[in-house]
Structure formats: C-alpha cells, structure tokens
Amino acid sequence: MIRENSPAPSDLSHALTRQAVIGLLLVLPAIFLVVSIVVVPTLYALLASLKNNGEWTLANYLTLFTTPPYPNVIANTMWISLIVTAATMLLSIPLAMFLSVQPARSATLVLVLISASLWISVLVKIYAWQVLLARNGPLNALLVEAGLVSAPVPFLYSRAPVVLSMIQFLVPYATMMMYASMRRVDWDLITAARSLGGQIWFVAAEVYWPQIRFSVVTAALVVFMLATSFYVAPALLGGPGDTMIGMQMHSDLVNRHDSGMAATAGVALSAILLGVSWVALKMAGVSFTRAAGALSR
Template identity: 40%
Template sequence: MSGRPSRWLLGGRHYSEAASLALAAPFLILAFVTFILPLGSLLHESLFLPQPTLAHYERALTEPVYLRVMLRTLRIAASVTLLTLLLAWPLAWLMARSSGLRLAILVASVLLPLWTSVLVRTYAWMVLLQKNGVVNQLLIGAGITGEPLRLLYTEGAVVLAMSHVLLPFMVLPIFSALRGIPEDYNRAAQMLGASEWATFREVIFPLSLPGVTSGCLMVFLLALGFFVTPALIGGPQQMMIATLVSQQVREMLDWSFAGALVGVLLAFVLLIAVAFKRAVRLDRFVGSA
C-alpha cells in the first residue's frame, strides 16, 4: 500500500478523516483558544512591541539576576527529577509485584494526591517545615538540635515539596512499564545463574527504561514551569522563572519582557524535548509498542 490511508481503525470501527477531524475539533478549538492564541499574543508582544526588537530577549539572557533565576529553575527541576526517580522506582516495583488489596492500597496512595489541590498540599508542607512546625518540634524533642532550624524558604524545601507533588507523574509510567515485564524473564535469568542484582541490572531495569524516560521527561518539564509551590515554599529568595513571569505581569506590568521570559523557557523546553527524544530514542519504544 502507498499513500496516506483515508480511514482510521479505532475500537473496531473505521472512521474517515473527516469524522476523525470532527471528533478532535472540540479539543483543537479549546487548545487554540486557551493555549496557542494567548501564547502567540504574548510572544508577539515580546518581539514587536513597542517596535520590532530583540532587546527583551537580550535583557533576559544577559542580566545576572535573570540568569540566576533561570539557572536556579534548571537546578531545582533536575533535583526534583532525580529525587522523584529514586523514590518512584522502588514503589513502582512493589506495585508491579503486588495484587489484590495491597495493590489497591498502593495505587490509591499514589492517586490520592492527584485528587487533592496543589495549594492544600503546599500549605501542608508549610505547616511541617515552619519554625515552630512539626519537623522542628520532632528534632528538638529528639535532642538533635537545640533551636529551630531554618527549613522553610530554602531550596531544599522547594525540592522536597515539589517532589511530593510530582511523584505520581513518575510512579505511574514506571509502574506501567514494570507491569508489562513478564515474570518469566525474572525466572529465566535466575535459572541461568544470574544473581538478583545481575537480573535487575541486565533485565529488569533496561526493560523499565521506557517508563523511566517518560516519567523523567514529564516531571522535568512540569517542574520547569511550576508556580504555586516554589512561590509559597521558597519565597522571593528561591524565585523560579514562573514566579518571575508572574511578577513581571502583575507588578511591573511589563508584558513584553514577560513574553521574552516565556519565549526563552519555551525554546529551552522544546530543545530539551527534542534532545531527550534523540538521546533515548523514544520513537523506538513507541514504535515497538
């Protein structure tokens, strides 16, 4: 066969291209109105208002204060990705090897945070980490420290709180990948004399890489644009680029410069996504599914 097929198979039915387009039209219209149009307008202002210029982008990429914010954003996003990966893989492995009530409890524990407001979870971390919060009281009560530690409004607090919020986005892809690995592979490796560590290193972990790479990419990109948690947990001292954009729009009323910051972030996200896809060859995983 040659050429593009005129019909698509979905759920046992054939849909013409016109029917497929009609089914996708509500989503496409919503995406255009709520995302593409506002983003395009903001980028247009950054490039053409008050006149065609790249001065806003030059300012964003050369002034030290904005460079520090961008580097901090990248550092926090990378730290959150690494921490969520370290926490998520063992949990996903336990979920993949569980069944019945235990699996239901584990899945509910992962999904429940998604049903809770990010704002509520962020305020919960503020209660835990504040000067007279639960963590400091436990440390003082255990004799580890004699006075309250400064836990809130630090980069570590931001990383911890963001990791808690974004953990489900790492657990679920890894769980899906691990769930698809036949148990026979593990038994076959042990029958051939492989130790548990060798089985993990040579069989289990490589087969889980599609879920690991998907989860890392998703968490990293979400962390780059996170707003509520860094603004409340980190404060002005740990400002990230999303908070900076909000400040430029709401306080400075500098829409053109805010658009330039968004443009820089968008360009970096696209660059990371393309580089990530080429590095790990996600198209190979998708094509073999």
C-alpha cells in the first residue's frame, strides 16, 4: 500500500536522474584532466613507439633491447633503482617504526621537519651535493685536515653521489607512507602473542608484519618507480657509466630528434614497472587492485 504523501515513481525517477546528471557534471573536470594528461599522452607514446620512418613496426623495441647503449642504460636504471630502494627502505622502516610509538605531538613535529626537506628544489639539493663533494669542498678539506687522505678524493661524477642524493630525496616519501599504517598497529595482539610464549622473530613475522605489509610494499614500489624516473641526479652527479633511462630519453629527443625511440623507452619502462609491481605484490601477498587504488590516491 502506497501512502498518499509518498513520492510518485515518476518523481523518484526524475530525482535520481537529476542526481546522476549533477554527479556526472561534478566528475567531468576530473575525467577531462585524467584523459588529457594521462590517457592521451600514453596512447600517443604507444603509437609513436610503433612507428619508424612512417611505417608501423616493432623495430624500435628491437633496437631498445639489442642495440647499445639502450640495454646498458636499462640495466643501469634497474640496478641503481634497486640499490636506492633497498637503502631507502632500510633507513625509512626503522624511522617510521620509531615515530609510530612516540607521542602524537612529537611524531608530528618530526614528520613536519622531515617533510620540510621536500620543500627544497631537487636542483638545489643536487648543487649542495656538488659543493659538499667537490675536490676543494668541505668534505675533502675535513679529510685532508684530519690526515685520513693525503690528497682530495674525486667523489663527484661516480655512482655513489647519485645513489646518496636519490636516497636523501626518497626517504621522506617512504617514511610518511609507512608511518600512518604503523601508527595503527594493534599492540594488544603483539602483547598477547608474547605472553603466550611467542619468540620475538615469530611475533614480528606472524603478528607485526601482516599489519604493516601493505604499507611497506606500496612504499617500496613508489620509491622504486620514482627512482627509475630520476634525471637531474645522474646527469649532474654521475659519470658516463651512470646514464639512466630519463637521460637517454632526453638525449633521443633533444640531440637526435628521435621521438620514436624516446617514446619506446618510456613505454618499455612503464611495462617493466608494471611487471615488477605485479611480481612484488604477488610475492608479498598483497592485492594488486588494492595497491593500485592506494597509489592513485
């Protein structure tokens, strides 16, 4: 039985339609933004990578994986990014764990100080490393003055400063991504496991790790993805053997005017990162769709 003051089905249908239209209008700017800066450039790069001298072909991909210097550049990019990711996580996990058990006010203050480093331009940080590590810089002056070396050490234009500068940039990201999850850890479960005789390593692996696994894995993936895209650090601090894929893409575009190879490198890197992410998430037992949703936020 329908009450007299209940809305008619047609009125309800009109109201739902109006809400749907309003909702669509609200999300249209976001859809337009995503399509214009993500979908269209990605499709353009994919199509450009499949054309060579006006013909549709896979020749660019064959060149990328078989013709120097591309294989070495890809290997350098993956190896440097792996080292940076491992070192960043080794520094960030203990820091995030320590902050997660501190009073909220103290932890917030430290996080603000950590995030303050992100306000400084990457270029400014790189120039600071150049000054610090120069042959006549403060580090060499200190080493010579202390008698640890007899002559200035050529720190610059090698892999070490590239890795160090990338770690400095990425540690704040990893720390802040893991902090919130570690803050929500249920310590009652850990206390109960310990009181029942659980060994510290067992409790860490079976009780603590499952609660922080998602944030640690996603933080590591974000760090790895950001590391593979670095350009300024290897360009200004690295040597000839430290060329990364971003530098090679820039060279293809600016020096060789070969947009096809630059697009091919970008598409290949995206495919590699997608594969690495899938394997890492599967090994860690984390849902790929859940991680993708977290990374998009």
